[in-house]
Amino acid sequence: MHELSIAYSLVQNASEAAQQAGARKVNKVFLRLGKLSGVVKEALLFGYDIATKGTPLEGSELVIQALPVVIYCASPQCQQEFAISGLQGFRCPKCNQPSNQIRQGRELEIEKLEIEVD
Numbered sequence: 001m002h003e004l005s006i007a008y009s010l011v012q013n014a015s016e017a018a019q020q021a022g023a024r025k026v027n028k029v030f031l032r033l034g035k036l037s038g039v040v041k042e043a044l045l046f047g048y049d050i051a052t053k054g055t056p057l058e059g060s061e062l063v064i065q066a067l068p069v070v071i072y073c074a075s076p077q078c079q080q081e082f083a084i085s086g087l088q089g090f091r092c093p094k095c096n097q098p099s100n101q102i103r104q105g106r107e108l109e110i111e112k113l114e115i116e117v118d
Ligand SMILES: [Zn+2]
Pocket: 073, 074, 075, 077, 078, 079, 092, 093, 094, 095, 096, 097
């Protein structure tokens, strides 16, 4: 399961950040997850519970913010960003031009931690 190894590296990064912040315990981890990241949210949550065992993150909650795909349409009449719902064919919802400029959707990053300090 690919999400389990992602969960382990996520927990490792969060543990290091928490340690640097002098945290005794981590309560919540806020994650930004793009639709194109290829990560299944439910599988990641499951992997997270396993990966946090025995770490300062044990028992903490993983809060996932799902980010839609945003493309940029470069056609003269648009020249703006659009959030699109489908994952097939990155076309402008307004003028139907294909776009290869993906501005958002690949994120897999920790936004912030909610920690307890002594
Ligand atoms: Zn357009």
